[in-house]
Amino acid sequence: MNEGSVIFKGSLNCLTIIMKEEEDYNSILKQIEEKIASSGRFFKGATLSVKYRGKKLSKEEERKLFELLRDKSGAKIKSLEEDTEEPVKVQPEQQPRPHTKIRMSNYYFKGLEEGITKFHRGTVRSGQLVSFDGNLVIIGDVNPGGEVCATGHVVVMGSLRGIVHAGANGNKEALVVALNLQLPSLE
Structure with missing residues (x-):
């Protein structure tokens, strides 16, 4: 069977x-x-x-x-x-061509350009600095005391509890995105 x-x-x-x-x-x-x-x-x-x-x-x-x-x-x-309905077939011209830029309609991501991106796999620990001239994706957490710096956007695929600086070259349009943003307590 x-x-x-x-x-x-x-x-x-x-x-x-x-x-x-x-x-x-x-x-x-x-x-x-x-x-x-x-x-x-x-x-x-x-x-x-x-x-x-x-x-x-x-x-x-x-x-x-x-x-x-x-x-x-x-x-x-x-x-x-x-079920007698024929499955809907996508016509080839409806599929995006390779290397076609697809833009998200969300306001916050308007005009977002890919650019050069570095992927850092692992947790950024206290006292550790990860920096890059371009976009930076952290696949893991940024712990308190850990620091991330990029001239482009920063995406954290985990908890962000440390320091992140996006747009380090003065790019005021750069974004910081995290799955879980935890701000430090002010006590």
Whole structure:
């Protein structure tokens, strides 16, 4: 039995079950039952329309699948039907071309240029200085007493508890961004 023969995809009040066409029906039914059992109480109390695609099912197989979902999932199953909609295909001209700059519409990042960027992996500890002539991304924390200095933007992918100076060359547009900004207490 191929473990990847059944995929659940959910959207608002709808569950789509994607089944491999070449897989045996009883094997698929067993996989669906295992997925429901492993989902715990995820479906409990939900009201769902269920669609399936991939493997073609007879009316009897649909009935068995409906009963399995109704009896084992804890959800109220409104309907079960074959998904006849074609998946939406993205046209090549809609995809961004390589090296195309994509700008974020958020006001704070307006006009943000990539430029040269250095990635520093690890925690900046007390007494340590990390500096760079360009943008600087810290993949880790900046601890109290740690110092980060860059002529461009500074992004901290962790907690910022130390000192950060962005735009060290006078760039007043430079940003400091952190996942967790912790200001020192003034006591």
